[in-house]
Amino acid sequence: MLLNVITGNTGKEKESRFNGCAFVVVTDYNEEMLTVLITGANRGLGLEFVRQYLATGWRVHATCRNIDDAVELKMLRGQFKHLHLHELELTDFSQIDKLAKNLSQHPLDLLINNAGIFGPKPIAEKDFRQKFTHLDYQIWSDLFTVNTMVPVKMSEAFIENIRSGDEKKIVTISSIVGSIADGEKGLIGYPSSKAAVNMAMATLAHELREENIIVNAVNPGWVKTDMGGNSAPLEIIDSIQQLRALFENLSLEQSGLFLDYDGNIIPW
């Protein structure tokens, strides 16, 4: 059989390929196994994070709102014994607390706050409720809940798991539009929710630096997902490959920065 085992930079990852395709290998390296928790894992960037971390030998805790509907995740669970699925409506903070309690004995190397919502789209949907003079304040509040408060709540709920992990990393998938300096201006709701989560992550980085915990907000690029749409220039697989490489090499010196998927610093 054409099976190659490639050892990653950390020496803890193992990726296998069969005739050039990512291939499932479940081997006994539990002691060395790294663990990641990913929110919004049933589609888009979250699902690809799950696929790639599993393929490189990680234990993955994946959350989604409805496991019954998460067809791809259920298929992956059939292939990978180190995939654990958890049902989680992120706006219900009692559910977050409950999951944290259930996982309290499980160290986490990496928490990826990936889940997010964009809200109404003025161009694609001709819906202007995120624009000045048309603002729907409930929608803006929902954007803040999911995009800003949930990543902070998840970080609070799972901080003990991160403390007991080896890698000690928290990353929140933000967006370039959250950059006041560089972001495109036009909408109020989504960009302000991402600017606010950037501030929150910079604050967490400051709070946790002494414990060697690395915290970053990152921009995944403009990616072909339900949110990004078909005109997006980046394929999901490429964005996630670059983000994984970025996360793997993150240092404490970089903690608190807002980083692009290629590692460049994005100005606030």
Ligand SMILES: NC(=O)c1ccc[n+]([C@@H]2O[C@H](COP(=O)([O-])OP(=O)(O)OC[C@H]3O[C@@H](n4cnc5c(N)ncnc54)[C@H](OP(=O)(O)O)[C@@H]3O)[C@@H](O)[C@H]2O)c1
């Ligand atoms: N795609 C891009 O071009 C782009 C660019 C910049 C930043 N981002 C950011 O990247 C992240 C992932 O985006 P994506 O493109 O993969 O988006 P997506 O395809 O729309 O997927 C969003 C994910 O978040 C989950 N989610 C939303 N609200 C939730 C809630 N209340 N509780 C639990 N899960 C919830 C969704 O679950 P359901 O399936 O149940 O709705 C889904 O799994 C987001 O934070 C987004 O803002 C994306």
